Amino acid sequence: DTGVSQNPRHKITKRGQNVTFRCDPISEHNRLYWYRQTLGQGPEFLTYFQNEAQLEKSRLLSDRFSAERPKGSFSTLEIQRTEQGDSAMYLCASSFPDLNTEAFFGQGTRLTVV
């Protein structure tokens, strides 16, 4: 499978716990994006990387959120001290700007904070 892969697909956690999600982009894509989608809304941008450099962060990405892409390949998104308001679908996408490609999305990780 050469698409964008996200793991886990579902995560249930207790309020106050830390969670980490992983995204593996399409192999030749050097840009990677994270979005959050709550029920009934369109996805909202969180952050994006070009290779290992984090180029933009939304103000939605509070201090409890951190994203990394240490080797310019896969990325992780960590949420510390989760709150019920963090319950959402977290989407990852990748693109290859040199070929002017649009973003290709993964299937998302659904987070439920109880």
Place this chain on the structure above:
Amino acid sequence: AQTVTQSQPEMSVQEAETVTLSCTYDTSESDYYLFWYKQPPSRQMILVIRQEAYKQQNATENRFSVNFQKAAKSFSLKISDSQLGDAAMYFCAYSRGSTLGRLYFGRGTQLTVWP
């Protein structure tokens, strides 16, 4: 700031008929792209069609076409010969020309297709 507005939360269409989904956007940029993404119940976002702002010709992809009105900042999607598999949430999205994956989405239109 870039904003994307979809004023139709829900639409429905009979199989084989045509339906049009509306989208307006706001930007002061000159180099940008517009997209329609489809999100079926499986939740994976799939690109339906894209339009470069500098192109006057409306984009088409098989049964899907757009009506791009740059001056009015309007970008509607027409689905012809609707099929049951077209049922999904449709999102209109905007990006600057330099970062196609950095998207601003509308709130979506839920399309139901009746047999």
